[in-house]
Amino acid sequence: MYKLLLSLRYLRSRYIALASIISVMLGVATMIVVNSVMAGFSFEMKNRIHGILSDVVFESHSLEGFYDPQARMREIEEIAGEHIAGMTPIVCVPAMLSFEYGGRNVTRPVQIIGIDEDTKDSAGDYSKYLLHPQNREKFSFALKDGGYDIYDHQGVESTPPRDELKETGWPLRRKKAEWLRRWEEEDARFKALHEPRVHEDMEEHPLMDAEAHAAIEDPFKNSEPETPVFDMAKDQRPGIVLGFALASYRAPDGRDRFLVRPGEDVQLTFPTAGTPPRAVDGLFTVVDLYESKMNEYDSNFVFVPIRRLQELRGMIDPQTGVGYATAIQLKLKDPSKGDEVRDMLRSSKRFPEGLYGIYTWKDKQGPLLQAVAVETAMLNVLLFLIIAVAGFGILATFFMIVVEKTRDIGILKALGASSSGVMGIFLSYGLSLGIVGSGVGMAIGLLMVAYLNPIADVLAWVMGQEVFDPTIYYFHKIPAIVDPWTVTWIVIGAMLIAVLASILPAIRAACLHPVEAFRYE
Amino acid sequence: MARADQTSPVGKANRSSSPTTEGLHGPHFVTGPQGAEETKNAPQSQLQTPPQRDVQLRTENLCKNYSKGKHVVPVLRGVNLEVQRGEFLAIIGQSGSGKSTLLHLLGTLDAPTEGAIYLDDERIDHLSSGSRNRLRNQSFGMVFQFYHLLPELTTIENVLMPLMIGNNVGDFFFHRRKYQQRATDLLETVGLGHRLHHRPKELSGGEMQRAAIARALAGNPRILLADEPTGNLDQETGREIMRLLVNLNKQENLTIIMVTHDLSVANSADRVVRLVSGQLELA
Numbered sequence A: 001m002y003k004l005l006l007s008l009r010y011l012r013s014r015y016i017a018l019a020s021i022i023s024v025m026l027g028v029a030t031m032i033v034v035n036s037v038m039a040g041f042s043f044e045m046k047n048r049i050h051g052i053l054s055d056v057v058f059e060s061h062s063l064e065g066f067y068d069p070q071a072r073m074r075e076i077e078e079i080a081g082e083h084i085a086g087m088t089p090i091v092c093v094p095a096m097l098s099f100e101y102g103g104r105n106v107t108r109p110v111q112i113i114g115i116d117e118d119t120k121d122s123a124g125d126y127s128k129y130l131l132h133p134q135n136r137e138k139f140s141f142a143l144k145d146g147g148y149d150i151y152d153h154q155g156v157e158s159t160p161p162r163d164e165l166k167e168t169g170w171p172l173r174r175k176k177a178e179w180l181r182r183w184e185e186e187d188a189r190f191k192a193l194h195e196p197r198v199h200e201d202m203e204e205h206p207l208m209d210a211e212a213h214a215a216i217e218d219p220f221k222n223s224e225p226e227t228p229v230f231d232m233a234k235d236q237r238p239g240i241v242l243g244f245a246l247a248s249y250r251a252p253d254g255r256d257r258f259l260v261r262p263g264e265d266v267q268l269t270f271p272t273a274g275t276p277p278r279a280v281d282g283l284f285t286v287v288d289l290y291e292s293k294m295n296e297y298d299s300n301f302v303f304v305p306i307r308r309l310q311e312l313r314g315m316i317d318p319q320t321g322v323g324y325a326t327a328i329q330l331k332l333k334d335p336s337k338g339d340e341v342r343d344m345l346r347s348s349k350r351f352p353e354g355l356y357g358i359y360t361w362k363d364k365q366g367p368l369l370q371a372v373a374v375e376t377a378m379l380n381v382l383l384f385l386i387i388a389v390a391g392f393g394i395l396a397t398f399f400m401i402v403v404e405k406t407r408d409i410g411i412l413k414a415l416g417a418s419s420s421g422v423m424g425i426f427l428s429y430g431l432s433l434g435i436v437g438s439g440v441g442m443a444i445g446l447l448m449v450a451y452l453n454p455i456a457d458v459l460a461w462v463m464g465q466e467v468f469d470p471t472i473y474y475f476h477k478i479p480a481i482v483d484p485w486t487v488t489w490i491v492i493g494a495m496l497i498a499v500l501a502s503i504l505p506a507i508r509a510a511c512l513h514p515v516e517a518f519r520y521e
Numbered sequence B: 001m002a003r004a005d006q007t008s009p010v011g012k013a014n015r016s017s018s019p020t021t022e023g024l025h026g027p028h029f030v031t032g033p034q035g036a037e038e039t040k041n042a043p044q045s046q047l048q049t050p051p052q053r054d055v056q057l058r059t060e061n062l063c064k065n066y067s068k069g070k071h072v073v074p075v076l077r078g079v080n081l082e083v084q085r086g087e088f089l090a091i092i093g094q095s096g097s098g099k100s101t102l103l104h105l106l107g108t109l110d111a112p113t114e115g116a117i118y119l120d121d122e123r124i125d126h127l128s129s130g131s132r133n134r135l136r137n138q139s140f141g142m143v144f145q146f147y148h149l150l151p152e153l154t155t156i157e158n159v160l161m162p163l164m165i166g167n168n169v170g171d172f173f174f175h176r177r178k179y180q181q182r183a184t185d186l187l188e189t190v191g192l193g194h195r196l197h198h199r200p201k202e203l204s205g206g207e208m209q210r211a212a213i214a215r216a217l218a219g220n221p222r223i224l225l226a227d228e229p230t231g232n233l234d235q236e237t238g239r240e241i242m243r244l245l246v247n248l249n250k251q252e253n254l255t256i257i258m259v260t261h262d263l264s265v266a267n268s269a270d271r272v273v274r275l276v277s278g279q280l281e282l283a
Helices: A002-013 A015-020 A021-053 A069-083 A131-137 A172-192 A196-206 A210-217 A306-313 A335-345 A366-404 A404-414 A419-450 A452-463 A484-511 A515-520 B002-008 B009-021 B031-041 B099-106 B129-138 B155-166 B169-174 B177-189 B205-218 B234-249
Strands: A057-062 A085-103 A106-114 A240-243 A248-250 A257-259 A263-271 A279-290 A299-306 A326-334 A356-358 B054-068 B071-084 B087-094 B114-119 B140-143 B225-228 B257-258 B271-276 B281-283
Touching: A002 A015, A002 A419, A002 B155, A015 A021, A015 A263, A015 A366, A015 A419, A021 A366, A021 A419, A057 A335, A057 A404, A069 A085, A069 A326, A069 A335, A085 A306, A106 A263, A106 A306, A240 A263, A263 A306, A279 A299, A299 A306, A326 A335, A326 B129, A335 A356, A366 A404, A366 A419, A366 A484, A366 B177, A404 A419, A404 A515, A404 B129, A419 A452, A419 A484, A515 B099, B054 B099, B054 B257, B071 B099, B071 B114, B071 B257, B087 B099, B087 B234, B099 B225, B129 B140, B129 B155, B140 B205, B155 B177, B155 B205, B169 B177, B177 B205, B205 B225, B205 B234, B225 B234, B234 B257
Parallel strands: A106 A299, A240 A279, B087 B257, B087 B271, B140 B225, B225 B257
Antiparallel strands: A057 A326, A057 A356, A085 A106, A085 A263, A085 A326, A240 A299, A248 A257, A263 A279, B054 B071, B054 B114, B271 B281
């Protein structure tokens, strides 16, 4: 009883000791903030990586792929059917993307992923990152008649509206076609001056059939000679979904500026599946943009219909009409069973190791996730050392207090208090300091996590430099997740350090001889 | 004189007769002249305690050395003392004569180098530390020159301190009303009923010493050990404190052993002995 009473009284009357636990408080607050931010980052990252990669990937090592993915899917179903929620074949191939922007050709290296628009979504979160609401409901490669999201649909309120996406899709395409048609007319009028022989023809032609003329003069027309009349205002090329960062760049004011928008055509150049590979190209119409907010993916991936890609690359057996695929994506009923399914498929002997690679999404992004985990662990060690340093501050302060309280300790012993009782006073004093320190630290830490982005803004304003630059991270705000267990462990650890630091002074107090204590008068 | 009013006739008689009859560690004359004769005949020998005498605290050849480096400094060299139940004994001596050391030994705060201490015929100097803690908590009450109240606690909390130490949390909590009543009563007895919730630094010296006395009495002790209780007070306040102690001695029949260097203060006691070069002699 007296231990409790005295330690609480000391807590209230010794402000110097409270000062010594400010470092514990700050350490706890920092650890909570850092852990929450790291957890937020890795959660967001895992989420996005996972969404794109699917749970398990069954892939061929070569770009030629393997024959008849449907048969393979049936075999996979036989082996691990009970775990599998969905599968889809894909064709993956590196390529060059080129399109016109500002009158010049822009070329980017990309990874083409040929997907089956019907089954892709059964094997992972793909369409939820698209910009058109209808595509998010049910994805298709058909160009939409406008209606692309101007506001970020993933709940990032701070994203400025993307006004350039208004009037895209078919309206944009029609406008472009209209401009082309006018140029045709204009050119035709002046060409007529130089070629009087066909003057009558040309006079008549643009007036009677301007659209056909536009098609004839279409610069991309030569690449698809089999299409007799291609009307840009009414027809679309095979659809393509571009990664958001491929189609846009982020201006310094934080707004997204678009290089290419839905409704416009782009060209892809990629190798065929034959030996040796030849370069082939194809025209595609941008039907949507893909914004996972993982810069690595948004600036690298384009999605096209798998059938069209197979045709262009010569991946369809001309006799049977059966295609080749380079990989099969598997979605599991329980995503945590990834390793199990991978090992089932690997050990089934049906898919020899040299021919196929079977990986979970974690295997695929192992180094990245590992790096984040190592980083978090290192930060935790360092920050915990800070709290340990604070522990030595408590130790020093406590020694001082014990010396100051020498007489009181003597009195307590004269009144019959045992050595362990006196020790208990200082241990519970240390514990109550730890509780106060880590409690206040926890409150500060949680508040900081809750107001992380306003705090970052204030810091940016004070320092004149962006603390969290959204153009680098492709997150608009700092993600943070508070894990109650982590917080509990941090708080317990801080309390433990406070108690440990008070052990030595408490032992000293306990060993104090009462007569010695009275001698200092 | 206030002292004279409060001292009982018996006490006066004791005191007046003692100078002629007592030895260094001599007994009282409550029991008659025979005992005194014995004592006189064998002043340094072991005493045959007559059955009718009620000896509460007794020391045998108590020695205490302090070592300072290689040097051994003897402070007490064979103290033989007997204290009757209900007696008010004053031990006087110069500074450094070892009176505080003797008191600490009696109160089991320190262990003697040689000799033994008996409380109600039970040896107490070589008990385990747990038993000694209990003894200090329940059998001895201590009062110090500098009051030694805990500055963080209020008066009543200071008085409750021995009770908190003696009981575990549950017991104390269960009986807290009773104990608080007891502490309040004690503080009223010493005249501090209006100062229950003041901190020590808000009290005067005399009030602090009264609070310290109330605290010493909280555990319902058998013996009160007072170390220069008036040493830090002005004369008038000191006299008030002495009056209080004498009252407690007479009315509650509380045994008091007081150490002082002031003969005028010591004269309030039933009996006065002097500590000279580590041994007791008659005052």
